[in-house]
Amino acid sequence: MASSVKDKKTKILDAAIKLFTRQGYHETKLDEVAKQAEIAKGTLYLYYKSKEDLFLQCLIDGFEKSMVQTKTVIESNDSTSNRLLKLLELQAELHRHNGPLIQQFIQSGITISSTAGAPKRFFNMMKEKVELVAVFFEECVKNGEFTDRFTPVQMALIYHQIFDLNLKFQMFQAPTISPERCSEMLFDLFKSKEQAKA
Amino acid sequence: MASSVKDKKTKILDAAIKLFTRQGYHETKLDEVAKQAEIAKGTLYLYYKSKEDLFLQCLIDGFEKSMVQTKTVIESNDSTSNRLLKLLELQAELHRHNGPLIQQFIQSGITISSTAGAPKRFFNMMKEKVELVAVFFEECVKNGEFTDRFTPVQMALIYHQIFDLNLKFQMFQAPTISPERCSEMLFDLFKSKEQAKA
Amino acid sequence: MASSVKDKKTKILDAAIKLFTRQGYHETKLDEVAKQAEIAKGTLYLYYKSKEDLFLQCLIDGFEKSMVQTKTVIESNDSTSNRLLKLLELQAELHRHNGPLIQQFIQSGITISSTAGAPKRFFNMMKEKVELVAVFFEECVKNGEFTDRFTPVQMALIYHQIFDLNLKFQMFQAPTISPERCSEMLFDLFKSKEQAKA
Amino acid sequence: MASSVKDKKTKILDAAIKLFTRQGYHETKLDEVAKQAEIAKGTLYLYYKSKEDLFLQCLIDGFEKSMVQTKTVIESNDSTSNRLLKLLELQAELHRHNGPLIQQFIQSGITISSTAGAPKRFFNMMKEKVELVAVFFEECVKNGEFTDRFTPVQMALIYHQIFDLNLKFQMFQAPTISPERCSEMLFDLFKSKEQAKA
DNA sequence: CATGAATGAGGGTTCATTCAT
DNA sequence: AATGAATGAACCCTCATTCAT
Numbered sequence: 066m067a068s069s070v071k072d073k074k075t076k077i078l079d080a081a082i083k084l085f086t087r088q089g090y091h092e093t094k095l096d097e098v099a100k101q102a103e104i105a106k107g108t109l110y111l112y113y114k115s116k117e118d119l120f121l122q123c124l125i126d127g128f129e130k131s132m133v134q135t136k137t138v139i140e141s142n143d144s145t146s147n148r149l150l151k152l153l154e155l156q157a158e159l160h161r162h163n164g165p166l167i168q169q170f171i172q173s174g175i176t177i178s179s180t181a182g183a184p185k186r187f188f189n190m191m192k193e194k195v196e197l198v199a200v201f202f203e204e205c206v207k208n209g210e211f212t213d214r215f216t217p218v219q220m221a222l223i224y225h226q227i228f229d230l231n232l233k234f235q236m237f238q239a240p241t242i243s244p245e246r247c248s249e250m251l252f253d254l255f256k257s258k259e260q261a262k263a
Numbered sequence: 264m265a266s267s268v269k270d271k272k273t274k275i276l277d278a279a280i281k282l283f284t285r286q287g288y289h290e291t292k293l294d295e296v297a298k299q300a301e302i303a304k305g306t307l308y309l310y311y312k313s314k315e316d317l318f319l320q321c322l323i324d325g326f327e328k329s330m331v332q333t334k335t336v337i338e339s340n341d342s343t344s345n346r347l348l349k350l351l352e353l354q355a356e357l358h359r360h361n362g363p364l365i366q367q368f369i370q371s372g373i374t375i376s377s378t379a380g381a382p383k384r385f386f387n388m389m390k391e392k393v394e395l396v397a398v399f400f401e402e403c404v405k406n407g408e409f410t411d412r413f414t415p416v417q418m419a420l421i422y423h424q425i426f427d428l429n430l431k432f433q434m435f436q437a438p439t440i441s442p443e444r445c446s447e448m449l450f451d452l453f454k455s456k457e458q459a460k461a
Numbered sequence: 462m463a464s465s466v467k468d469k470k471t472k473i474l475d476a477a478i479k480l481f482t483r484q485g486y487h488e489t490k491l492d493e494v495a496k497q498a499e500i501a502k503g504t505l506y507l508y509y510k511s512k513e514d515l516f517l518q519c520l521i522d523g524f525e526k527s528m529v530q531t532k533t534v535i536e537s538n539d540s541t542s543n544r545l546l547k548l549l550e551l552q553a554e555l556h557r558h559n560g561p562l563i564q565q566f567i568q569s570g571i572t573i574s575s576t577a578g579a580p581k582r583f584f585n586m587m588k589e590k591v592e593l594v595a596v597f598f599e600e601c602v603k604n605g606e607f608t609d610r611f612t613p614v615q616m617a618l619i620y621h622q623i624f625d626l627n628l629k630f631q632m633f634q635a636p637t638i639s640p641e642r643c644s645e646m647l648f649d650l651f652k653s654k655e656q657a658k659a
Numbered sequence: 660m661a662s663s664v665k666d667k668k669t670k671i672l673d674a675a676i677k678l679f680t681r682q683g684y685h686e687t688k689l690d691e692v693a694k695q696a697e698i699a700k701g702t703l704y705l706y707y708k709s710k711e712d713l714f715l716q717c718l719i720d721g722f723e724k725s726m727v728q729t730k731t732v733i734e735s736n737d738s739t740s741n742r743l744l745k746l747l748e749l750q751a752e753l754h755r756h757n758g759p760l761i762q763q764f765i766q767s768g769i770t771i772s773s774t775a776g777a778p779k780r781f782f783n784m785m786k787e788k789v790e791l792v793a794v795f796f797e798e799c800v801k802n803g804e805f806t807d808r809f810t811p812v813q814m815a816l817i818y819h820q821i822f823d824l825n826l827k828f829q830m831f832q833a834p835t836i837s838p839e840r841c842s843e844m845l846f847d848l849f850k851s852k853e854q855a856k857a
Numbered sequence: 858c859a860t861g862a863a864t865g866a867g868g869g870t871t872c873a874t875t876c877a878t
Numbered sequence: 879a880a881t882g883a884a885t886g887a888a889c890c891c892t893c894a895t896t897c898a899t
Contacts, residue, residue, distance in 0.1 A: 090289075091288075094888090095891085096889080106864085107863070107864055107891085108862080111862070115890080192435065218435055226427065226431065230421065230424050233420045233424065234416075234417060236386075237390065239416040240414065250452070253451075253452075254448070292871090292873090294872080302880080302881090303880060303882055305875080305881055305883095306879085306880055308874070314874090487685040490893065500859080503859070504861095506895070506896080507858070588831065612833055615828060618828060618831060618833065619824060622824050622827065625823065629819075629820065632782075633812055646848070667883095688868065689869065699884060699886060701871080703870095704871080705883070710870095
């Protein structure tokens, strides 16, 4: 029973993610979502209380997965460079799945109905994620591996931004940059002067 | 008469840019644009044939200005580093004015009605701009100043991306990076091994 | 088994009467009725074939009770004035329970879907009741106790109307009129000239 | 210009009154109202901001007319009996036009969406009217013409109720009671003992 | 018999576009 | 050229009804 419900919620969520991602919030009609999920339109409302709610759940879903995985990597006992590499791989994977939706969001979060607390909520999620990653960079700065020319939050944002770059490379059919290469670039950018001398 | 027409077109365009930028495409109603431009709603249709057309003109407007200025800088007789700095200042200025609109667009380009040739057209504009800047980097690579680890197109995209980064810094209240500093960072990233040794 | 069925029908009917009375036909959702009756929504359809049917049964239920009791009083061997008093008490009691539902109906009879024969059927019930009471007044007129300035049907309607009046008194926080007092008033209004002289 | 707007508002209002009266609030579709008013559905929203608003305006319209006329009669220099007769004629006329709508309302006022202040507002209108008429009866009581066995508010409600009675007489094809006759009945019911003796 | 998840027709509302003035 | 009232297609959401379990 529970699994059947979960299946249907997931089915709807998957359909919604797919369409919101491809077409954005406003261009996606609930008719389409229902058709894609192979259910009736009314059924959507058994699981999500409005279009906006559905959209938010799509984002929350991606974020929660990403938060959990990111936390796991950061808290693992591994060298800075290995953890950075793994984080980048993770983020790359995430971008492959959710990247465009998150992009959708950067404004959707701002522009969707101002009645609900939705945009704020989403921004808070983003913030939470950025702060989580910032903690990692802060440690790296503290133990002298990374420079203090950037604040940890800046570093966390640069880390996230790298993948937007890859998205654009794709759009312009330029070669994308592998996680390994990204890792290298970030190291070059972030390494402390002591490290640089070594 | 001609100037009056131009005035009115400009007035509408300015109003539209302001609102599209603040609120996004879908949240901006033509009623609002007309009111902001201090004209009647019907008048919009004397100058722009649809909402989508108006939106596109907003983008084209920004791009054309940016193309002209960018071209001027690139073709000026100045050192690579000075031209890069000027380009960055230009782009920073552009972002201050049109940044959010362009961001609007990154998806709008994807999501606005696919009936019209709009998205394609906009993508082509972006491409044109990227290629213009890529030419600059290509020269820099050819004359040995910049590395060939990146393709010119990649460089052009990184150059553009830097400002998205600053936008995000603002959102997260991290300090933004000055054009001078950006210029430095790009130099560090792009400089050839020969340069690096020097 | 039969009693269990009756119990469930009654349970549903009671729930429905309660909600239709409080909220009216359209504002009452079958979800609520099911919840109030502590059964599943689908079960409603085992006992009543549609929402409209359920509503009608609510009315019929009240009417049947009222018809039986009214008939009993009218056919009892008692003085006119006592019977009138008892009728009024009965009607007062009925109004306390079903009044609002009946009011609901005055229009519902007109406004509920015209496809079914529902309104007509309800009107016929009302008519039956009115005619039953009219018979009582007719006798009173015939034996000279009541005036013939009103037709028996008019008298029956005035008799029914008195309670609507009390409902309105309540709404406006004016004191209500007791059955005894109503009885008096009706007597004053209906008594024949012969009676008046006496 | 103003008259054209007023004409259209009136046209819509008339159509709405007609349909709300015949079919009730929920059974009346805005499609129908638009068709009846010979305008497009969207046009409704230029003049009324929602269905509920339209419905309320229908009621307010009737009430305002009725308030003005009632006030005029009450404040005229005429005998009590003449003024009562005129009030009854007025009310009869009003009922012919708005009666059923007002009936619609007695519950609609209670059951329509509880979000808006609509029902309260309507009840207040009714109250205002009842109190206006109550003032008239209060004077009659004070100068000894009418009994004090009823409160002025009760009298006002009885006065209004008389017409509901006539509506029901019509439904049951009993003869209706003329204003003159109503006036007589009310006099009989309300006259003071002193008057009764005279 | 009983359930409640699923359905989908239907209606209120919005807003880009048109057109008579 | 300019207006803004009028239009009507399109969409989100509700809820009575059905049906597989």
